[in-house]
Amino acid sequence: MIGTAVKSAAMLSDGAYRDTLVSQFSLVTPENAMKFGPLSPARGHYDFADADAIVAFAEAHGMRVRGHTLVWHNQLPDWLTNGQWSRDELIQILHEHISTVVGHYRGRLYAWDVVNEAVNDDGTLRDSIWLRGIGPEYIELAFRWAREADPDVLLFYNDYNGEGAGVKADAIYALVADLKQRGVPIDGVGLQMHVAIDWWPATEDVAANMQRLADLGLQAHITEMDVRVPQSPSPDALTRQAEVYGQMLQVCLAAENCTAFSLWGFADNHSWIPQFFPGWGDALVFDSAYQPKPAFHELLTHLNA
Numbered sequence: 001m002i003g004t005a006v007k008s009a010a011m012l013s014d015g016a017y018r019d020t021l022v023s024q025f026s027l028v029t030p031e032n033a034m035k036f037g038p039l040s041p042a043r044g045h046y047d048f049a050d051a052d053a054i055v056a057f058a059e060a061h062g063m064r065v066r067g068h069t070l071v072w073h074n075q076l077p078d079w080l081t082n083g084q085w086s087r088d089e090l091i092q093i094l095h096e097h098i099s100t101v102v103g104h105y106r107g108r109l110y111a112w113d114v115v116n117e118a119v120n121d122d123g124t125l126r127d128s129i130w131l132r133g134i135g136p137e138y139i140e141l142a143f144r145w146a147r148e149a150d151p152d153v154l155l156f157y158n159d160y161n162g163e164g165a166g167v168k169a170d171a172i173y174a175l176v177a178d179l180k181q182r183g184v185p186i187d188g189v190g191l192q193m194h195v196a197i198d199w200w201p202a203t204e205d206v207a208a209n210m211q212r213l214a215d216l217g218l219q220a221h222i223t224e225m226d227v228r229v230p231q232s233p234s235p236d237a238l239t240r241q242a243e244v245y246g247q248m249l250q251v252c253l254a255a256e257n258c259t260a261f262s263l264w265g266f267a268d269n270h271s272w273i274p275q276f277f278p279g280w281g282d283a284l285v286f287d288s289a290y291q292p293k294p295a296f297h298e299l300l301t302h303l304n305a
Contacts (some may be wrong), residue, residue, distance in 0.1 A: 001064060001110075002303070003027030003262030005224065008050035010270050011057060016290045020266060022061045027110065027260055029066040029223070030054045031272075036097060037075040043093075048104060055108060064110035066223070066262070069158065070098050071142045072116040073128035081129065090133040095145050102149035111154035111260075113190055113223070114146045115139050119159055123171030139175070140184050147185035158190030158223055162209075164201025169209055180216050188219030188257075193248060194264065196228045196280070197240045206251045214257040222252055224264040226283035227295065228273045233282050242294035245285065249302050 006028045010017045021028070032038055033050035040046050058065045071094065080093065102112065118139060120126050130138040139157075146155050157176055162169040172189065179186050191209075195201070210220040227244045229237040252258035265271050269288035274281040285296040 001027040001260040001262075002299075003029060003064075003066065003223075003260055004266045005029045005031040005068075005262070005264045006054055007031050007265075007270055008033050008053050012053060017267065017270070018057075020286060020290050022063075024266065025063060027064045027066060027262060028054060028058045029068045029113075029262060031068075031265070032075065034067055034101065035069060035072065035075040036080070037077045039101060040077055040097065041079075042077075043079050046100060046104075055105065059108070065105075065108070066260075067102075067105060067109045067112040067153070069113040069116035070101060070146060071114060071118075071130060071138070073118075073126060073130070076129065085133055087134055090130070091141070094130065094134070094138065094142065098142060098145040099149050102146050102153070106150045107152065109150070109153050111156055111188075111221075112146055112150075113158040114142050114155050114186075116158045117160065118157075119162065119168055119171050119175065121161060121168050123167045140179060140182070143179065143184050143186050154187040154219070155185055156188045156190045156219075156221070156223075157186060158192065160192040160194050160224070163191040163193055163222075164205030164209060169205075173209070173212060176213070176218060177216055180218070186218065188221060189213055190221050190223035192224035192264075193222050194224060194226055194228075195244060197237055197244060200227070200244050200248075203247050203251050206248065207255065210251070210255040210258055214255065219257045219259060220255065221258060221260040221262065222248060223260070223262050225262065226264045226271065226273060228277055228280040228283040231274070231279060231281045238282075238294045241282075242298035245295040246298040246302055249299055253302065 004025045162172040213220045227241045252261045267286040268282050268284050273283045
């Protein structure tokens with residue numbers, strides 16, 4: 001499956017966005033619409049309108065949906081982050097959230113990113129309301145509750161900077177290996193792959209990482225790929241960008257447990273990169289006019305090989 005993150009506003013208002021989405025992709029991930037803050041602006045109140053629109057659009061066009069994300073340290077509602085909660089109350093809040101959201105889409109989604117970015121670059125668990133308030137077991141609880149709410153959807157741990165070799169990759173591996181060993185329901189690891197033309201993981205390291213996850217019985221999907229370049233990029237920069245995309249797709253195609261390759265958006269005018277990495281952008285495979293870039297043609301070449 002070839003996937004992309006989707007913005008509901010662009011999908012609803014931009015015909016060229018919709019046409020490109022339908023013609024090029026088979027898997028969609030709501031970019032923000034399924035996160036805790038957007039979904040639940042007030043305690044006990046859920047607004048599924050944007051997320052439902054993406055799911056309905058995907059179903060109407062024969063595309064699968066990856067839910068994103070149930071447990072994260074960012075984009076939480078103010079009522080949650082500003083509250084004073086006991087451990088039992090936080091457990092109840094998280095359980096209620098996962099049961100409600102996963103239950104709402106039971107039987108309709110392909111996969112869920114259950115826990116997102118819980119590991120720091122140094123391999124420790126990230127400080128978050130969940131770690132502080134519940135303890136490390138919040139990760140296990142989230143997976144168990146997600147499985148209770150939908151017995152058939154694939155359940156993933158998702159993170160960045162753990163795609164290849166290194167301390168963080170090893171920590172993620174240790175985390176998911178422990179979950180598997182203890183019978184926690186987890187089906188795979190999402191390797192986000194937010195990289196740049198001056199930094200990306202070595203292909204042999206990504207392949208080795210995917211293999212050791214396969215040895216645990218886990219899938220390894222590339223879930224959020226973009227390759228940022230300096231803004232107003234040179235032809236050489238776009239060529240290198242294409243090479244990075246191509247290399248990572250080749251690794252995925254060669255790995256038996258990598259069955260999905262998703263980009264974090266597809267057109268440069270809807271990318272998150274310029275806002276978060278000043279001076280960088282143009283990270284996707286279509287330009288702002290929805291014209292295919294060298295990276296698009298590179299991906300197509302490998303898919304057709």
